[in-house]
Amino acid sequence: MSNIKYILGSFGDPDEMMHGIEQLQANNISIHDVYTPMPIHGIEAKLGVKRSRLDIFAFFCGITGTMSAFALIYLTSVVDWRNNIGGKPSFALPDFIPIMFELTILFTAFGLVGSYYASTHLFPGRAPRVMDLRATDDRFVIAVDAQQNADHTKIDGLLKDAGALEVKHNERKYISYE
């Protein structure tokens, strides 16, 4: 067994990269991941990335925000300390709506972005796990696990045929730790 860990096919064009993915999959070669400088539409279906459930979570965060705002206002200005403002009722629901709305948005946004960062492991200072430094610039990189897929020359050939400008054999998984 060679000590090559990952084979990277570096493409200059997103359509050629998509073609590369199809070629590899047609030959039963499993793809570890794909790194691109921009979102590629339709790639998640090819690679079997499941639909995000962030929206459902965000909805519940929003509801929590609405309820929290209502609870805050109700408990302070209706239960804890009623103010007599011109003899008007303390439980003035229309006046509660602006803050209920704002906190709905606030909770949704923070819950959504927080869970996005958590689920994709993004946080300040996290060591970037980069396989190819140009994948955030102008290259579309398909990474294949070299240990699981033994026929390296075949993978090289498939990637090159699909239009890869460069095929790299990395002995380390992430080059960014150097």
Next chain:
Amino acid sequence: MSGHNESILREPLITGNDITYSKITNDILMPVENKPNRAWWIGFIVSLMGATLWLVAVSYTFWNGIGSWGLNKSVGWAWDITGFVWWVGIGHAGTLISAVLLLFRQNWRNSINRSAEAMTIFAVICAATYVVSHMGRPWLAYWVLPLPNQFGSLWVNFNSPLVWDMFAISTYFSVSLLFWYTGLLPDIATIRDRATGVRRRIYSIFSFGWSGNVKTWQRFEAVSLILAGISTPLVLSVHTIVSMDFATSVIPGWHTTIFPPYFVAGAIFSGFAMVLTLLLVARKVLGLENYITMFHIESMNKIIILTGSIVGVAYLTEFFIAWYSGSEYEAYAFVNRSTGPYWWAYWMMMTCNVISPQLLWFKKIRLSIPATWILSIVVNIGMWFERFVIIVTSLHRDYLPSSWVMFSPTWVDVSVFVGSIGVFFTLFLLFLRVLPSIAIAEVKLLLKSASEQAKMEQIKDGHLNKVYVDEYVESLEKFDSVKQEEYAKI
């Protein structure tokens, strides 16, 4: 995206014949990866002087209290709230561009959203400093929060629009910041992967470890769309609530139900004007003509005509209702605005906001960069006067003629305002140096579908209706970054 061509009838969003993915990165990161030029330094030093003036004036206010402003017993709000509403209004364009235009799938937003969002955040910072400094005892600013009743005072009054405003502005600021920063992550990672040494370490921390893999991108797009969906009502709610600071009072000239939509339209109007003021200069100085094209400028000018006209209709409606309501206080407030001692402020507002933007109906003016730039500044002046007129002319005629007064600003009032512009520009110029001024990843997305070169290839393929092609080539005439000779050959 593959095999999907955009209609030839649409104007290109990226011009130039030699644009590649790496050229986009290089062009946009040019100001970030190189030493600043002389123009930047001059701008920065002038802005920094303004920011220093702001620091002096605000410190003076904190030390001596708001008695150092020109306020008197009738006019209790003047330049402070004028400045606050002006800045909040300017802060509306960023979220409008990034959220509303995303929902409407307006791809031209991709190259202007980043700097517009940055502008939003800096404008809201300027607005918030006004709120804090007009409190008189700014060290007690936390009293606006609903804190338990341990200070000897009551809970905040949740019926008060000022409390709603505190929630609205802080929600708006933090959600805009999240939206902006999440969008920045891939671009910070681009800088990180091209940098070396300390720079790489710093950008590495701020990139949150972004790698650009499939799942992250897919979630990224989902998050952007949901954030856009919730930011759209948010941006409308913020200026609505700001307008309620006035509309829920019983002061003639303030107590009108038209305020929320009228304020929101005015906010979008002034926000787009400020985006144009900044981007027309940035585009030239940073050499971004291929990404911020004449089409972008024209589109923004069209939004300015639309919102400017809505504002104009609102002014006239207010006037009509003041008479039609039969309320003599209301009628007097409006007659006094237009013909009283502050007539000049009223007509300044009318000219700058309603009359001069109508010049943009002329294609020549709409497509002239100097004219657009001057008009954008005129709009900003007009919108400042609008808030001044609403606030000061309504207050300076109290119910008792013995308390009728005029307002005159002190040097502190003027310095806080001029200084806040300095703070804004200082922050904006720093932003241009350390972060990409255009969303790199989002512009790359347009390269294969909406760029001039992609459309050129479509034409060369020759399967297109000639009438459409001619129309397209004709529409390119307005672009200052397109070489017409190329099309003469085909």
